[in-house]
Amino acid sequence: MELRNLEILTEVARQGGFSAAAKVLNTTQSTVSKAVRQLEYDCGAPLLDRLNRGIRLTAAGEAVCRRAATMLSEREYLVDELAELRGLRRGRLKLGLPSLGSSTLFAPLFAAFRKRYPGIEIELQEHGSKRLEEAVSSGEIELGVSLLPVPNDFEWQPVCNEPLLALLPAGHALGKRSAVKFVELAHEPFILFERGFALNAIIDAACRRRRITLVEAARSGHADFIIALVSAGLGVALLPRLVVTARRPLSVETVLVDEPDLRWQPGFIWRKDAVLSPAATSWLTLVSGATAPGNPRRTKT
DSSP states (O other), rough: OOOHHHHHHHHHHHHHHHHHHHHHHSSOOHHHHHHHHHHHHHSSSOEEEEETTTEEOOOOHHHHHHHHHHHHHHHHHHHHHHHHHTSSSEEEEEEEEESSSSSHHHHHHHHHHHHHOOTTEEEEEEEEEEHHHHHHHHHHHHHEESSSSSOEHHHHHHEEOEEEEEEOOTTOTTTOOSEEEEEOOOOOOOEOOOOOHHHHEEEEEEEHHOOOOOOEEEEEEHHHHHHHHHHSOOBBBBHHHHHHHTSSSSSEEEEOOOOOEEEEEEEEETTTTOOHHHHHHHHHHHHHHHHTTTOOOOOOO
């Protein structure tokens, strides 16, 4: 049963005849007659009494027209709702942000998006990158943040490309250097992030390439606590420059880690097979506008 046929029947009843309905619908009388016959076939009952002068709805026709009015109204509501979604006057964005760096990187973007699209509801999750990858894969969220390299089943759009800084206790022998190599830190006890953070995987990979085994002093999910542990002399740590800069002044020494494979490169990921919502597409556009020029970019078209 097609909505178009219901629309035609409703117009025939309203106009009192086939030819008048055809004029209103901007179609031919034969098309109107064919649509009504098809609808009668679908319903298994005559819907109109064909009179010498006009038509009259049968009992079945009256029942169909009552239901048709509701169905056609729902179609109009649906069309309006889809238009609102496309125009971002309403909708929902399921977004995953990392615990590390969000206050500096994403809080301004979050505020700008809400100001620009006040009708969009944002469902926000905050986890480590690995957990966010799982949430994107399962469809729990539409967009999440992870670090390069990301698995091949995701599309990825960069946010920034930052070096890592070594955090050293005050007075450390390397503290006055402008830069250090990773191997120079290898003998130090390390304060690492919890295992759900993708930054750990980057550090682990760098260790394997250099055949280094780090001595783990502690793990934490919070940058401020890691900085406090370094300040207390428990060990050293690696943090993105952007995260460290946002927390200055610090009670620790900071030195650039001069290694091309030890960089913090967060970006938004989504499933390769996903059709992104208008809200998600607009979020990525906003992020792209805030991304530093020259970064590589992969997007799904």
